[in-house]
Amino acid sequence: KALFAQAGDIAGVGVDTELITSVPTSETFRARNFTDGEIKYCESAPDPTASFAGRWAAKEAVFKALSVPSKGAGASMKDIEIVAGSSGPSVHLAGAAASAAGGKTIKVSLSHSDTSVVAFAVAQ
Amino acid sequence: KALFAQAGDIAGVGVDTELITSVPTSETFRARNFTDGEIKYCESAPDPTASFAGRWAAKEAVFKALSVPSKGAGASMKDIEIVAGSSGPSVHLAGAAASAAGGKTIKVSLSHSDTSVVAFAVAQ
Amino acid sequence: KALFAQAGDIAGVGVDTELITSVPTSETFRARNFTDGEIKYCESAPDPTASFAGRWAAKEAVFKALSVPSKGAGASMKDIEIVAGSSGPSVHLAGAAASAAGGKTIKVSLSHSDTSVVAFAVAQ
Numbered sequence: 001k002a003l004f005a006q007a008g009d010i011a012g013v014g015v016d017t018e019l020i021t022s023v024p025t026s027e028t029f030r031a032r033n034f035t036d037g038e039i040k041y042c043e044s045a046p047d048p049t050a051s052f053a054g055r056w057a058a059k060e061a062v063f064k065a066l067s068v069p070s071k072g073a074g075a076s077m078k079d080i081e082i083v084a085g086s087s088g089p090s091v092h093l094a095g096a097a098a099s100a101a102g103g104k105t106i107k108v109s110l111s112h113s114d115t116s117v118v119a120f121a122v123a124q
Numbered sequence: 125k126a127l128f129a130q131a132g133d134i135a136g137v138g139v140d141t142e143l144i145t146s147v148p149t150s151e152t153f154r155a156r157n158f159t160d161g162e163i164k165y166c167e168s169a170p171d172p173t174a175s176f177a178g179r180w181a182a183k184e185a186v187f188k189a190l191s192v193p194s195k196g197a198g199a200s201m202k203d204i205e206i207v208a209g210s211s212g213p214s215v216h217l218a219g220a221a222a223s224a225a226g227g228k229t230i231k232v233s234l235s236h237s238d239t240s241v242v243a244f245a246v247a248q
Numbered sequence: 249k250a251l252f253a254q255a256g257d258i259a260g261v262g263v264d265t266e267l268i269t270s271v272p273t274s275e276t277f278r279a280r281n282f283t284d285g286e287i288k289y290c291e292s293a294p295d296p297t298a299s300f301a302g303r304w305a306a307k308e309a310v311f312k313a314l315s316v317p318s319k320g321a322g323a324s325m326k327d328i329e330i331v332a333g334s335s336g337p338s339v340h341l342a343g344a345a346a347s348a349a350g351g352k353t354i355k356v357s358l359s360h361s362d363t364s365v366v367a368f369a370v371a372q
Contacts, residue, residue: 008132008248008256008372012336015357015368017141017265022362064357067335087191088136109139109188114146118242118366120139124132124256132256132372141265211315212260233263233312238270242366244263248256 011104011123014064016057018117023053033059033077041084050117054110057119058082062091062108065121068100082108091121135228135247138188140181143240147177157183157201165208174241178234181243182206186215186232189245192224206232215245259352259371262312264305266365271301281307281325289332298365302358305367306330310339310356313369316348330356339369 030039030052038055045051059080079097083090091106101123110119154163154176162179169175183204203221207214215230225247234243278287278300286303293299307328327345331338339354349371358367 008134009353010134010256010258010355010370010372013355013357013368013370014336015366016359017361017364017366019361019363060359061357064336088138088188105133107134107137109137109185111140111184113141113143113240115143116141116240116361116364118139118141120137120244120368122134122137122246122370124134132258134258212262212312229257231258231261233261233309235264235308237265237267237364239267240265240364242263242265244261244368246258246261246370248258 008124012065012067013123014061014066014121016060016064016119018053018057018060020050020053020112020115020117023049023056023117025049025052035078035081037083038081050112054112054117054119055082057117058089058091058108058110058121061110061119061121062093062097062106062123065106065123066097066100066104067123068097082110132248136189136191137247138185138190138245139242140184140188141240141242142177142181142184144174144177144236145239147173147180147241149173149176159202159205161207162205174236178236178241178243179206181241182213182215182232182234182245185234185243185245186217186221186230186247189230189247190221190224190228191247192221206234256372260313260315261371262309262314262369264308264312264367266301266305266308268298268301268360268363268365271297271304271365273297273300283326283329285331286329298360302360302365302367303330305365306337306339306356306358306369309358309367309369310341310345310354310371313354313371314345314348314352315371316345330358 042051062080079095081092104123108121166175186204203219205216228247232245290299327343329340352371356369
């Protein structure tokens with residue numbers, strides 16, 4: 001095991017849940033924490049408030065998976081971009097988040113019910 | 125890393141959450157989306173409605189982990205069977221879900237509180 | 249794949265969710281299921297009830313990831329200790345939980361909203 005054990009080792013996992021009503025909805029909050037691409041995507045979603053909340057949870061989950069303490073409402077949430085795709089969301093990292101990730105691959109998934117969002121991320 | 129990196133790579137993760145009250149309970153819905161084995165199991169569970177909701181979430185999570193867009197209430201949810209076992213649930217795939225999985229292994233876990241269900245799946 | 253497939257294989261995953269109000273808060277329950285270190289940590293947290301509930305869910309998730317049936321309110325929940333750290337929680341195992349884990353590594357993450365907790369664990 002010693003020789004090849006590092007190949008598929010999981011570096012960290014992260015989960016986050018939020019009540020949809022607890023995630024701020026102001027334009028200031030959104031501009032500070034979401035990229036232009038995320039804002040465009042969420043504003044055109046069937047339920048923008050739930051979409052923003054889901055992406056917020058996904059960012060928190062990625063932070064945890066990277067074992068980096070979350071910056072809360074800080075600007076660096078923008079360094080973690082959740083990119084929508086036909087086969088599910090992917091993660092683009094920039095700035096301090098990219099540095100923390102090193103060469104690790106991040107997988108993320110998110111879901112919301114009528115009242116809450118849950119997101120999960122794994123760094124490998 | 126290049127030579128053996130594929131051994132333990134995670135292909136995808138999936139999470140799903142639902143309010144238990146939001147999952148349809150009609151016999152038609154159940155017959156369309158659950159296998160005979162799942163129906164038998166859930167109907168004999170302490171709380172059948174919660175059990176069906178948990179399995180529904182588990183199927184959605186597996187779909188996401190396979191990076192296949194969910195078919196929603198479509199018939200193909202039946203291609204993902206959540207099989208109860210003494211050491212937790214396992215996944216049996218058939219049809220299009222099996223094709224999408226290729227040789228990947230799927231692990232799944234699910235949980236419900238009084239009001240909601242959460243399920244998580246990983247494909248490796 | 250055959251030769252090295254075991255290196256990074258995921259042995260099991262576990263997820264647990266609870267309404268915060270559904271986790272018992274008596275001193276007897278806490279003394280039975282949490283270590284002295286966990287009790288000290290949770291009692292000094294901003295919201296002790298939520299912290300105890302989150303750790304309870306984390307223990308359940310670890311049990312599931314180890315494919316060991318949970319003992320519910322039994323004493324062996326104490327064998328799974330969730331240890332707080334600046335880069336997130338880690339898991340210390342003792343007794344039967346340590347035996348079940350063998351040499352596996354456990355990663356865990358937990359989160360709580362105003363009303364519920366969600367925890368996720370993976371054994372590799």
